[in-house]
Amino acid sequence: MKLIADKVGYQYFRKDKKLLFELQETSFEAKEGKITEIVGHSGSGKSTLLNICAGLLTPSSGKIIAGDTSLYDLSDEARSKFRNKNIGIIPQGQSVLKHLTVTENILLPVSMYGIEYSVELLDELIEKLGLKKLAGESAGGLSGGEMRRVAIARALVGKPEIILADEPTGDLDSDNRKLVLTSLKEIADAGAAVLMVTHDKEAEEYADEILRMDGGRLI
Amino acid sequence: MENKKFKINITDVALIVLSVVYLILLFTVFTPCGPKDDGSFMKCQWTWRAVVALSVNTVFLSLVHLLIKNSGVKIGLSIAAFGIAVTSALIPYKIIGLCMMDTMRCHTHTKAGVYVFSILIAVFALIDIVVGINKLRKK
């Protein structure tokens, strides 16, 4: 499933109505089977653009089209369901529910709507991402790298056709970085459209297309 | 799992605190009626003595429950504590009984105290039994 950003713009105001940040009209495509990378300095608008693509931040203008669906034409409920089924998101930082076990965290998207999932895929993800020994443990005791791997497994368990990853290799050691990037490459090779926001130079080697951002626009 | 860090549950604490407070109150607040003018005791005195004996047992059971780790033994102790609590409540109600008037001390203090603490101990023992059985099942 292809992801298209069509003239997407966003303005972020402070409480006193003063314009704090502006994402200028941006258009691009993240194609199936490819890794599209957005690179740029901190504050250039990469994460804002990714959140808009995920259906989590309503743009001030423009459209996000995933497959044939214009995301922001849907109601919140329909958009959430669409995201659950079609978009896997790997957010920045630690994003696990610490009181749930590793397996419960990974299964969160599928258990949410009672979707049937492949046990083989779950076992494979757990095995490949090195989480086998931790599967039954509480996620609260995991290291930063382990939490990131749980987030990746969670994003992939429902076999989504679009993957959005925000700094997936941030604060990881080289072994973990390689593991994460290889996993994303494999998913793209399997046909998913992967959109990755990063400023990790090593990650650029895995990208099929690189978009650069600066000052709230693609250059 | 048994080798894990020694963990004290809410029910462990509740049972020992309740049973010790209960025993102390039996000797201070929940005392029965005094002797009659002729020096003889009324039947509430026997009720009180029986309840005290049972409550000493509950303190002992609760202490062992607090110190022991084995889940199966803990469940057994809680079942015993539950049974003793129910028996304790039945002593003033039916088994021995109390004095003739509801306004007498053994009714207003002893019976009331015995009911409140017996029910609380029984409830916590029951919670401990249910939680313990669930834990065993998960294992």
Added chain:
Amino acid sequence: MKFEINLAIKNITGHSGRSIALILLAALLSGSVFGGSLIVKSLKNGLSSYEDRLGADIIVASEEALSDGKFESILLQGVPGYFYMDDSVIEIVKDIEGVEIVTPQFYLASASAGCCDTLVQIIGFDPEDDFTIQPWIRDCYGQTVNDGDVIVGCNINIPDSNRYRFYNVDCNVVAKLDKTGTGLDSAVYANMNTIKMMMENSEQIGFGYFDEVEPEHAVSSLMVKVKDGYSVTDVQRAINLKLTDAKAVSSKDMISGISEGLGTISGIIGLLVIVIWVFSFTILIVAFAMIVNERVKELAVLRISGASKKMISEILISESVLMSLIGGLSGNALAALVIFPFADSLKISLNLPVLLPGSLYITFLFLGTFVTSILVCGITSALCAYRITGKDTGLIFRDGA
């Protein structure tokens, strides 16, 4: 089980410290209203039952009995007492204009040794003209109270033999009266013939109850009913003018002291309940707001996994409803556990009649306060959920990152 409820349960058990604090708060909210309302209702019931049981417009007794509180102690606390005056007062009172019926009552305290565990108040009435005790007896015993028969108040336990022995008079317990919440529950009732047998025996045994009055001419109090159209105060004043050693008081005056006490206690309880509610409600709102803010990232994880705003709200509301369900139930149960067994102690310590309401009222009160506390917690968390889901998840990551 539905995902929202399943996750809400995991959230509650996963954050036990936070959950226990909120459950305790909900228990306080529900239990305080249930307990407070139950006590106030029991006091009101006690007062109205006391009013009903007095049954007379005016009560005449010896000045000593009325001034040193002996009479009130019998009626309110059931503390056994005796006081007598000459029965010539009956005729004096009967002749006063405005008096419709006069009926005497006779109070005798049982001797503790021999018969009973403790002293018991024995009240004798004249079946011919009694209009205060007999209507009450009729509610639970439809037959005539014969010589040697006694009826016991609700607080007196009937022995297996069904017999009590007072001053060597073997009495047959024929019925137990309904609870009134007053001292009258601790008395034994007999007709005048039975009482006279006891009186004679007490004289023979050597009890000096009748030092100042001839036993056969002794009465303890008179219950007076005023004719329609006459003022109770005027009749009371007329009786007081005629009597020298005895005094007449109106039932209203006797009740007004109690109703003042009841008003004060109800006021204090009401104020306490309001203070507890204001505090708990404020703490609850602050606590929910703080918890939701603390959990913004956790909720954002759910959003990126596909949870809708509605689903997030449902999870938050389910959590608070479940916690208030446990809290409300345990708070009310604890309040009931303390109030029911200690109701008699409460009556003694407050020196007021206490009569617990019927089981239907208690059930409604239990459910009403329980549901209210669930609603309060549910609404509070719904407000917090509305605030948090109103914000774009993208902004949460942006602000929180």
